[in-house]
Amino acid sequence: MSMNQNPWNRPLPLEVVLGGEKRFTRPLPDPTQSWVVIGGADPAAALRVKSRFANHLDEISLQARYCEGLLEGNSPGNFPQPPTLDQMSWDWIEYHYQPLRDLEVEVINWVPDPRVICGKHTIQNNGSQTREITLELTCQDEMGIPGIHLATETFQGRLILSGRSNRQNLLLFLAGSRNLPAAPSNQLTATSTLEPMGRTEIRWILICCDSDCEMHKYLDAVIKLDWEGEIARRKIALSSQLQIKTGNADRDFSLAFSQRQARLILHQQILQAENGLKRDFPLRPFPAWQLYLALAPLETPPLEQLLRTACGENLEEGPSFPIAAELLWQAQKAGVSPDLLQKFLPAVEGNLQAWFSILHDKDQDGIPEEPGGNLFQLDRYNPQDNSYGIDPYQNDETLETPGLAALLHNEICQLEKLREMAPGPLEFSKRKKKLEEFILDSWQDDESRFQTRDYRTHLSKKGYSVPGPIQNGWNILRLKLPYPSRLILQVPRASDNHLPGDLRVALQGTDWQGRYRIEVLDSRNILRSENGGWGATETLFSELDYCVVVGLEGTQNINLVTHGADRQDLSLTLPLWFTDLPPEIGERMITTSLAESADFWSAYGLKSYPLPGNSPVQLPLNLLVCQGLIKSGHCRQAGDLFKRWTDVISLNLAQTGRLYSSWESKTGTSRGKGNLLESTLPIGLLLELLGVRFLVSGNLILEERDPVLFPVQLIYRGTEITLEEKETLVCRPGGDMITLPRGKKAVIQL
Structure with a gap:
């Protein structure tokens, strides 16, 4: 397998969402405002850019079309070459295509601010004759028809279009050799004369914001930007991020696509935090943990913002999924300052304390009940009609579950370790003992599985x-x-x-x-x-x-x-997080529940339910089980599970252009909405399986770990780390090479 394949070299995905850092001082009315570059089977769709808002339906699109001769050209469906992706990140994308025969166009779309998207088209005439090429830009509403009415005006001697959609003000600027208003409304054109092998560049700017008095200021500021410098800075930022090569281009593309998707989500969360929109915070500890894994290794500033959002005062609003201390411990292992982490400990301890209140531990036996509302976000299964999606346990707060107990026990253990660095009032030792006893008591030796129970009777009854x-x-x-x-x-x-x-x-x-x-x-x-x-x-x-x-x-x-008190789903395997679980119990549970042909096993990951039907595979709960396998020392099984995810996610990404967090266990067919936070891939778990730990200080630690996944090449800040079966090769930017036995611990300065 070649490690030198370019994972980006493939047809443009169905859609690519772009965000941007806030550049202008005026507040954002919608911090999740983004731009969508539309791809797909129809080559013409690749030339469409949409503005998208999370809080209302007000999509507008910009359709681009190339013509040869003044306003005369080929049908968009007859492109000689469909668009091919070159590279992309969360705030820019680059692709190329042939809109007309012997005409090559390279396009870069980049977002200097969430309210602005820019386009740079580099056009080359590969024919033998001089040609006159026209680029038409047409604004349309979300239905693809010119329902928006824009007026022509002059700005710095050039014609621009401005007007209003349902809720937003719009402005379109186009710069080229000649800039003429076309006969149809909502359209600008730029025409260039190209000699054989001649090249030219056309730029455009589309602004969508809430105040018409600001649009012209934004336009003037963006025109004055150093476009080449802005684009170069973005490319350098992309090259400095972690790149992963496995020898499989589809898998590498899935990992890279997931990284850019996670970075987009992180920046949208940061913008929401800056705007103070707490009502819009979806970033509780569990999705924050997923985002941390998807972005590993994460630099200190964004990591601090992530922790502040998920583990700060927002955490005190009520008991959240018990994984905040685990997130802080992972940050500590990455070298984050204990002084910084100490700021978040009171809120994390308060969240843990809330789980043991009478509201969530109604019988006050030290074992909190799993709250109603589907803690593990499972699609519930109806055995009566063999369907999914209806939750018979909804609002049921009567079950004490070993999965929740194991996560709470882990939280106490991680808090104890964090408190060793920053001593403080932590009194959970008795509760930890109670949780340990319950987890072990819930093991059913005759069935080789764990069992839930009713909190009043402490009995496990079937339906x-x-x-x-x-x-x-x-x-x-x-x-x-x-x-x-x-x-x-x-x-x-x-x-x-x-x-x-x-x-x-x-x-x-x-x-x-x-x-x-x-x-x-x-x-x-x-x-x-x-x-x-x-x-x-x-x-x-x-x-x-x-x-x-x-x-x-x-x-x-x-x-x-x-429905009974004996609920059977994949969360019953989460006692793998319990560090004192007897090895023989862990081995038996893995054999009966997780190994090949076992209750929850499928070729595409672990099923949510131990049933012969087409139970869904859901990535969030699979992540928890995978982390539990790593914690309990079963890295080979965790590595096999990771490969099965990436294979099916790569297949769905190739077919649909989207990442999904749920798919059918028999076919791998995707389910639900795509490109959400929970659909991002856990790069952090991959690094943990490889025995590689990046520190925020810039050092690289190679852990003592048996090889599970190989060969894999990591490229980070110019250093290449190639992990083979028996050795690890480290190549520094200057060409210096270090060879180490695979599995030997080492600290390397990057």
Whole structure:
């Protein structure tokens, strides 16, 4: 395998979102404002740039078209060469194509500010005749039609277009050999005469902002920028970031695409923090941990901003996913100053303390219940209709789970280590002992797996179905349920494939505290899926006397079930985070749950559910399991898991132009929305598997670790590190070469 392949050399992706650093002093109305370069199967689509806003639908696009002869040219669908990506980062992209025969165009789009995008087109005539080439730029609304009306005006002796879309003010500037308004509205053209092998350059600027009085100031400032210097600075910044080469160009592209996507998300988070928009913060500790892994190695300034957003005062608003101390510990291992980390310890300790409050540990036994709302962000599985997406555990706060306990135990351990550097009031030793006992007690030796339990009875019970059928009218049941539980209402679709429009179900019985209760569910309480409807009671029934049903059609009936306290999903393998887990238990659990052909194994990663159906594979929970495998010393299994992710993510990226965080376990087909934070790849876990640790001081540490992934080449700040099976080669910028046995610890100055 050649390590010299260029991962960027491929067709332009379906869409590439570009952001920018805030350059102008005026506040941003929408810190997530971005620009989208549209690619895809149609070559003409590569010439379209959209403005996108997160808080409202107000997309405008700029369509570019080349013509030969004044306003006469080929159909865009007849491009001799479709666009090819050259390279890109989070705030710029470079690609080339042939819009006309023997006409080569190199395009760089870059974003000097979130409200501005610039285009530089370098055009070369590869033909044998002198040619007159025209570039047309046309503004359109989000539907692709000229619904925006822009007026022509003069700026510094040149014609520009300005006007307003639904919510934003627009301005378009085009510089070229000749600049003429075209007959259609919302259009500017630039025409150049090119001799054989002649080259020319055309530049344009599109501004989309909230104040027309600022647009001309922005335009003047951007025109005066050193464009070549700005572009060169961005290319240098890209070359100084970590580059990874595995010998597989598709895999390398996925890793590089993920890095630029993560950097875009980080800068949008920074802009939100600067604007003080706390209501828009999606960056809680768990996504911050994912972002940290995706951006490794991260320099001190952005790392400090990341920690401040995820582990600062925002953390005190309520208990968050228990991984903030792990994030701080990873930052400490990267060489971040203990004085800086100490600033965040009170908020992290407060978050941990909140988990043990009576709100989240209702029986005060030292084992917090997993909160309702899907802590691990799983697509819940319905065994009754073999579908996903409806959560029968929604709002259920009755389960004590070994996965949550293991993460809380890890948080206490990491805080203890952090407090060794910065002593302070930390009193969690008794709680840590309680968590240890619960994790070990939840191990089911006869089934070789962990088990959840009900917080009141401390029992693990399987689900139960109320005998039926249950139809319209009074249904006399007189049942004593095996254990107190919420009741799940299942409504199959009628023969004509629709759900009842006005369904009412009244349940009467005794709750778990001996009180007689009547609870009514109607169509407003029922969640709808492809195969039927689901609803759940708030009451935990111990006895069920009657069920009164109104609104079923024909021979329709409903089912009543309990989900039980023995929930089985991939989070049951998270006790791998428990550092004192007996090795024999860890080995048996991996064999029965994670190894090839085991309950959760699939060719595309670990399934969310141990079922023969097409359970989804979800990257966020897979990341947690992979980190647990590394912590427990099972790096080979973690490396195999990482390769399976990257292979399926590379396949979906090639097919759709997007990264996804969820896919089908049988086919690898992507699910959900693409290019979100949770879909970024964990570069930090890859480095940990390789035994490579970059410090913020500039040093490189090679850890003592058996080779898992090889060959892999890392390029960082001019230094090349090639990890082979038996040796590691380090080549410095000056050409000096160091050869070390693979797995030998070493500290190298970069």
